[in-house]
Amino acid sequence: MVKVYYNQDINGSLEGKKIAIIGYGSQGHAHAQNLKDTGHDVVVGIRKGKSWDQAEQDGLEVATVKEASEVADIIMVLLPDERQTAVYEAEIKPALTAGKSLVFAHGFNVHFNQIVPPSDVDVFLVAPKGPGHLVRRTFESGAGVPALFAVYQDVSGQATDTALAYAKGIGSARAGVLETTFKEETETDLFGEQAVLCGGLTSLVKAGFETLVEAGYQPELAYFECLHELKLIVDLMYEDGMSGMRYSISDTAQWGDFVSGPRVVDADTKARMKDILTDIQTGKFAKGWLLENQLNRPEFSAIERQEEEHQIEKVGRELRSMMPFVKAGKKENQKEVVS
Numbered sequence: 001m002v003k004v005y006y007n008q009d010i011n012g013s014l015e016g017k018k019i020a021i022i023g024y025g026s027q028g029h030a031h032a033q034n035l036k037d038t039g040h041d042v043v044v045g046i047r048k049g050k051s052w053d054q055a056e057q058d059g060l061e062v063a064t065v066k067e068a069s070e071v072a073d074i075i076m077v078l079l080p081d082e083r084q085t086a087v088y089e090a091e092i093k094p095a096l097t098a099g100k101s102l103v104f105a106h107g108f109n110v111h112f113n114q115i116v117p118p119s120d121v122d123v124f125l126v127a128p129k130g131p132g133h134l135v136r137r138t139f140e141s142g143a144g145v146p147a148l149f150a151v152y153q154d155v156s157g158q159a160t161d162t163a164l165a166y167a168k169g170i171g172s173a174r175a176g177v178l179e180t181t182f183k184e185e186t187e188t189d190l191f192g193e194q195a196v197l198c199g200g201l202t203s204l205v206k207a208g209f210e211t212l213v214e215a216g217y218q219p220e221l222a223y224f225e226c227l228h229e230l231k232l233i234v235d236l237m238y239e240d241g242m243s244g245m246r247y248s249i250s251d252t253a254q255w256g257d258f259v260s261g262p263r264v265v266d267a268d269t270k271a272r273m274k275d276i277l278t279d280i281q282t283g284k285f286a287k288g289w290l291l292e293n294q295l296n297r298p299e300f301s302a303i304e305r306q307e308e309e310h311q312i313e314k315v316g317r318e319l320r321s322m323m324p325f326v327k328a329g330k331k332e333n334q335k336e337v338v339s
């Protein structure tokens with residue numbers, strides 16, 4: 001089995017190093033606060049606005065991206081992927097002097113050639129395999145979200161130790177840290193979110209909901225059946241795998257799982273998953289997404305509007321307003337993103 005690093009395996013430290021967390025969104029707030037709580041010297045680099053105010057309110061040292069990059073030894077870039085290149089060129093690169101570390105939580109921009117780091121800095125990634133808000137929430141409860149790390153460029157000879165110490169600092173080594181490459185992290189992360197976690201899942205849920213509603217069943221019931229209950233099933237899989245989940249459901253449900261599941265996701269579905277993976281590997285997906293952003297997201301915005309108006313969302317909003325406990329633990333206005 002591949003080597004999985006836990007707290008006791010990690011001896012490197014970030015002592016004496018200043019860490020700039022660039023961006024204070026989903027991942028940024030979690031990395032900054034967790035690192036501070038594990039005794040590290042953190043500065044948040046951000047533009048004036050909502051995130052700036054929030055970071056200050058949370059008791060963190062705050063500076064502009066340029067200032068934070070100048071004073072830091074380790075610069076962690078936690079801006080949205082599609083914005084990183086512009087901010088990097090204008091504010092980070094000029095401050096990226098020899099011997100510093102440039103760090104990412106996703107390999108996208110380096111792998112797809114949008115950011116080309118200078119040759120005299122360490123470059124690595126530490127990518128938690130979970131939404132930023134859970135990186136913080138699990139840390140606070142004494143647990144952690146597993147992470148991947150990858151070294152792209154090791155000038156100091158210390159890049160692996162630094163990456164592992166960083167992963168430990170955000171609490172990920174409580175759950176397990178695995179080594180990968182920028183290529184593998186980027187391609188598997190994009191594939192996972194597109195085919196299974198986000199794209200595959202929302203399409204599966206919508207298709208199930210629509211099938212029931214179009215057959216004349218009540219939308220509220222279809223919502224509970226196809227969306228709400230999903231979390232309960234996924235929690236069982238998370239805790240105990242597929243067999244553990246199947247232990248808890250009825251034998252009738254398990255038989256239905258065995259005979260009908262492969263009719264929903266069949267060999268054709270898998271062939272299309274392979275096409276999706278090919279588009280990721282060839283850079284076709286990345287090119288489309290980068291162009292979409294250059295054009296101010298015409299297609300993204302149109303689809304987002306349509307999706308928000310889908311019946312399952314309207315019904316869901318009403319039903320969830322009657323179940324305040326569903327939102328317990330989730331701070332208002334925070335987005336939970338798997339990316």
Ligand code: NDP
Nearest residue numbers: 023024025026027047049051078079105106131132337339
């Ligand atoms: P977010 O979209 O949550 O980041 C938003 C933050 O970036 C805000 O603080 C925002 O500030 C700031 N920002 C945006 N534009 C600028 C700018 N021009 N100058 C300064 N600050 C700016 O990002 P994520 O946390 O989702 O993603 C960060 C990285 O982590 C990405 O590489 C992503 O792939 C990776 N990742 C994300 C995961 C997740 O859970 N979301 C999971 C694993 C990896 P403002 O309030 O001013 O707009």
Ligand code: MG
Nearest residue numbers: 189193338339
């Ligand atoms: Mg992602």
Ligand code: MG
Nearest residue numbers: 129189338339
């Ligand atoms: Mg991911």
